[in-house]
Amino acid sequence: TTPTPGDFKGYWSECAPSHSVRTQEAAPSGKVEAWLLVTNEGDHRRVKVFWKPLPPWDRHSEWVDYVVSILPRSEQGAIIPSQEKRFSFDNQTVDSGDVLQGEVFESGRSYEIRISANNSHGHTDYTTMTVPKSQDTPSAPTDLRSEFVDDDTIQLSWTLLPTAQTRLRGYVVFWREWIPVNNMYQWE
Numbered sequence: 509t510t511p512t513p514g515d516f517k518g519y520w521s522e523c524a525p526s527h528s529v530r531t532q533e534a535a536p537s538g539k540v541e542a543w544l545l546v547t548n549e550g551d552h553r554r555v556k557v558f559w560k561p562l563p564p565w566d567r568h569s570e571w572v573d574y575v576v577s578i579l580p581r582s583e584q585g586a587i588i589p590s591q592e593k594r595f596s597f598d599n600q601t602v603d604s605g606d607v608l609q610g611e612v613f614e615s616g617r618s619y620e621i622r623i624s625a626n627n628s629h630g631h632t633d634y635t636t637m638t639v640p641k642s643q644d645t646p647s648a649p650t651d652l653r654s655e656f657v658d659d660d661t662i663q664l665s666w667t668l669l670p671t672a673q674t675r676l677r678g679y680v681v682f683w684r685e686w687i688p689v690n691n692m693y694q695w696e
Contacts, residue, residue, distance in 0.1 A: 552612050558574050577595075
């Protein structure tokens with residue numbers, strides 16, 4: 509015979525009362541996703557560091573600071589630890605980016621930039637990026653083409669640049685939404 513819902517009475521118990529448990533804080537895990545925007549300004553460069561905050565499951569605490577370190581390199585490419593400079597950014601939970609104010613990035617020198625998320629229990633592994641010498645810095649593509657695909661998609665393409673001495677790991681595409689104003693569009 510086929511069982512009916514009445515045949516199962518008494519097989520299920522009442523649900524247990526709910527309990528809240530808070531795990532102990534620990535050092536953040538994972539790595540900070542970060543990238544650089546380097547612009548030339550005469551004989552020096554301006555560097556802006558962008559990063560995405562760690563997701564809640566990697567933070568492991570209520571408070572996480574982000575520490576950015578600048579490490580100049582010698583002519584031979586070795587890091588000069590005695591010239592390290594550090595900047596701390598307090599508990600940022602939204603996408604962020606900061607120009608390293610007052611810092612002079614000499615055109616003829618390369619730098620290593622490190623970023624980590626830190627709390628009172630430790631820090632993540634460093635995300636390491638390079639600010640190359642000006643003459644080794646690849647330029648942005650100039651033949652950028654865009655093609656409308658559908659309401660949610662645009663395809664971008666460009667010709668790869670000749671390889672510079674610096675290894676190019678990829679491109680960062682910045683975009684902004686167009687907002688209609690008086691039947692015209694402007695950057696938001």
